[in-house]
Amino acid sequence: MPTKYQADRSDQASPMILDPNVDRDWEKIQKLRSDNYVTKVDAIDSQVSDLIKMTHPQTKLSQEEIEQRIEEFFEGKQRDRYGNWVFYPWKNTLVHLLPEREFIQVRTSRNKYKFTEEEQALMATKKIGVVGLSVGQSVAVCLAMERSFGELRIADFDTLELSNMNRIRTSVTNLGLRKTEIVVREISEIDPYLKIKVYSDGLTKENMEAFFNDGGGLDLLIEECDSLPMKILSRLKAKSLGIPVLMDTSDRGMVDIERFDLDPRRPIFHGFLSGFGEESELIDRLEENRGQLLMAILNFEKLSERARYSIQEIGKSITTWPQLASSVVMGGAMCAYFAKRILCGQISGSGRVYVDLDEFFLIDHES
Numbered sequence: 275m276p277t278k279y280q281a282d283r284s285d286q287a288s289p290m291i292l293d294p295n296v297d298r299d300w301e302k303i304q305k306l307r308s309d310n311y312v313t314k315v316d317a318i319d320s321q322v323s324d325l326i327k328m329t330h331p332q333t334k335l336s337q338e339e340i341e342q343r344i345e346e347f348f349e350g351k352q353r354d355r356y357g358n359w360v361f362y363p364w365k366n367t368l369v370h371l372l373p374e375r376e377f378i379q380v381r382t383s384r385n386k387y388k389f390t391e392e393e394q395a396l397m398a399t400k401k402i403g404v405v406g407l408s409v410g411q412s413v414a415v416c417l418a419m420e421r422s423f424g425e426l427r428i429a430d431f432d433t434l435e436l437s438n439m440n441r442i443r444t445s446v447t448n449l450g451l452r453k454t455e456i457v458v459r460e461i462s463e464i465d466p467y468l469k470i471k472v473y474s475d476g477l478t479k480e481n482m483e484a485f486f487n488d489g490g491g492l493d494l495l496i497e498e499c500d501s502l503p504m505k506i507l508s509r510l511k512a513k514s515l516g517i518p519v520l521m522d523t524s525d526r527g528m529v530d531i532e533r534f535d536l537d538p539r540r541p542i543f544h545g546f547l548s549g550f551g552e553e554s555e556l557i558d559r560l561e562e563n564r565g566q567l568l569m570a571i572l573n574f575e576k577l578s579e580r581a582r583y584s585i586q587e588i589g590k591s592i593t594t595w596p597q598l599a600s601s602v603v604m605g606g607a608m609c610a611y612f613a614k615r616i617l618c619g620q621i622s623g624s625g626r627v628y629v630d631l632d633e634f635f636l637i638d639h640e641s
Contacts, residue, residue: 287455289362289466294355303359306368316370318357319344324380325372360466364459374467381465382421389420393618400617403427403485403492405477405508406499407453408597409522411442411460412606413496413613418461418468422614425469426461427485427492430454430499431476441602477504482511493617496520496609500595502568506556509534509542518616522605523572524597525581527629529608536622544626546570578632604629 292299306312326343327335335343348356357372371377382394402423404410407430417423430453434444438453448456454474461468473485477499486492495512497505497519512519512534519532534540542553547570550556550563560567574582584596608629615621 287364287458287472288470289360289462291466292359292361294357294359299359300355302361303354303368306359306361311366312361313365313367315367318353318370318372321357321372321377321380322347324383325376328380328383362459362463365463371466377465377467378421385420389614393614394421396618397422397614398424400493401425401427401490402494402496402613402617403429404496404498405429405504406497407432407457408438408441408498408500409524409602409605409609410496410498411444411453411457412603413498413522413609414457414606415443415460415464416606416610417613418464420610420614421465421468422610423468425471425489427471427473428454428457429473429475429477429481429485431474441597441599443599443603476501477508479507482507486511486515486517491515492517494518494520494613496613498522498605498609502564503557503560505571506542506560510553513538513540513542520609520612520616522609524601524605525572526576526578527601527604527608527631528576528626529605529612529629530626531612531616531621531624533616533622533624537624540624543571544624546573573626576628578630604631 290302292303294300294303307314322344323340326340326347357370357376358374360369360371361367362369372380382389385394398421400423402417402425404414404426407414407428410428410430414426414428417426432453434442434448434451434453434456436446436449439446442453444456444460452474454472458470458472461470471489473481475481477485492512492515495508495517497508498521499505499508509519509532512532516535516538518535519530521530522528523530530544532540532542532544541548547553547556547567549570550567551559556567574585577585584592588594612621
């Protein structure tokens, strides 16, 4: 039987960070540690070992020397009261971690020089919005692993279905959960100190202003939603606020960058929709032009042959646009990469590029 403590918190998507030097938190820690139903993970010595090795890169320490330095590190300190204890209610697990500053130092130590300290510090000030959590899940998790944001805002209204699991890396134990909740849990298990804002109704006309501006304006929008109206409306909003937009389509490695921050008059979708009238009229004309608008955005003739065939089969042999895990994971990585390049001032242009793996190492099969 679950304890009352578990039952009261079983629906939480965010971890509880407990400071053992705060009396009220220490009481909660003690209660959790004494609960036989709670799993305890205390690898603080291993984390301190990482911290010691990181701060002495020129010294090759033996295991015995490391153990001695760990003991010296804790002289005058209580091990149990060093750092923070983090409780994950959905796993009923309590984890002992380094304090936030030291945790970040150790966790990002192997980013160094590939991702400079100046870039890391700059990205820690940035607010990134991710709309749509299929490709967006891979984007969000990759950004979190590299710690490439100060605040992440995620929006998706959907729940996890079995058919999503060909491309969303998650567990069958999460079936029926909101995709936003799954992403928050995954990121917080990587790094509980990261700040995430959740919009579990998806991006809507009603919450769009809050998504873009509450707590400070977004620095970058990564748009990966399925809704054609939201694709258009989110870009018009980003354009009005001078916010760059990034999108991956999971076909032929196609990536869009729209620098509305540098060119506020730039047409959305690179002008592919210019034949459908003024941008302000696109939503009003959506129903009569839905199919044509989508094909114009995707530039149908440049899609892969298999994607073109798949689109023709929607409503016949398949129900929706197909995506593969390999393409989705690759798209997430590319978006995370280009997000850093944009926000660190290393990309100044807009455009559409194809990182098409089919162009490499193909074998010609002759009959």
